[in-house]
């Protein structure tokens with residue numbers, strides 16, 4: 001009975017969302033300069049419009065243009081079907097099985113063109129928690145706007161008339177710097193729990209407030225994320241970590257109660273007290289790189305996130321009597337086995353992670369041929385960057401980091417001189433086999449790569 005009443009109210013609500021008239025915002029009010037839209041996106045819109053279709057730049061790109069952020073990518077929404085879109089372009093492919101889209105390519109650029117979609121109507125398949133399993137029905141523009149997540153993501157920009165079409169007061173929300181869900185927030189989170197992560201990521205990226213009604217249900221519904229396929233959560237977490245605002249995102253996720261036990265990756269980040277400093281430093285460096293337009297190696301990022309787990313296990317195995325290098329090897333195996341499935345880390349990143357970690361004790365061997373052998377390692381640069389990060393977090397001696405910097409950039413003679421002047425390895429370092437340690441006097445420094453960080 002109650003369920004039926006709720007359904008009825010939701011249906012009425014959805015209908016109302018779909019029928020109200022959009023605002024037409026002229027350029028004088030929105031201020032988007034047409035020349036900020038790349039030629040490729042303009043071409044797609046003009047071509048489809050000439051063929052008699054609707055075609056608008058849509059989603060994150062319009063939002064970003066309105067607040068003077070450079071959009072990451074440009075998407076186009078149209079009333080044309082994929083079969084109608086494709087023949088208009090020389091290089092275009094139809095992708096996706098469940099909901100088909102067209103990728104139109106211009107050189108290295110790809111414009112994603114999607115047909116208006118109807119979204120949830122109450123007739124779509126949902127799981128036991130209300131999660132939408134399919135949203136693959138074509139619709140009109142009003143329906144397409146209503147199925148989008150936030151008001152600021154449901155704006156349509158027509159580059160020909162330079163008008164922004166706004167169904168849900170998105171332009172006003174942008175001016176108020178508010179992230180507001182379209183429709184009933186709880187129902188929309190139930191349809192797709194990933195929207196909780198999107199809310200946090202987009203608000204952190206833009207520095208917007210999350211509207212109270214949109215924010216309130218998050219902590220309560222957080223556990224619904226457990227029903228989302230791990231690969232999808234991984235993709236969303238990767239977007240978050242490489243957004244250029246990962247530190248802000250992580251802090252917000254914690255504030256919204258969106259971490260404990262739900263997002264294994266965040267548990268890794270936030271629940272290792274000794275590692276927090278290292279991980280936060282790694283994330284802020286990643287943010288700097290993203291903002292400077294530099295490439296982010298996913299393997300490197302995950303090597304940072306899981307390093308302290310490896311370190312902890314490595315120490316345990318050594319304390320139990322294993323030799324240093326085999327102990328590291330085993331620690332890596334165990335951590336990878338436990339985490340790759342849980343975090344849905346793709347296999348291709350795992351080789352990078354292992355190499356970066358295994359290289360760390362090798363940096364300590366500064367005699368004989370060993371340093372020369374390391375110079376020809378394919379992933380030396382990543383391994384060294386990792387060592388430098390450990391140095392910055394005061395987990396590796398600064399002297400070792402600068403020695404390697406010099407050694408990597410030196411000529412033959414200078415290398416020989418560096419080797420001659422390198423400090424002798426401490427016991428347990430720089431040798432394949434760990435010699436039996438004499439007990440240290442109480443309070444003696446113990447900072448080796450295998451020890452807990454000096455913090």
Ligand code: ATP
Nearest residue numbers: 059060061072073075147148149153154192194195
């Ligand atoms: P970014 O700047 O990170 O690309 P974005 O908002 O453009 O942010 P995309 O993943 O590129 O994010 O999605 C494009 C658009 O598709 C969004 O702006 C939104 O309108 C819609 N969208 C994406 N994911 C969802 C979702 N889970 N539920 C509803 N609408 C969504």
Ligand code: MG
Nearest residue numbers: 060061072073
């Ligand atoms: Mg986008």
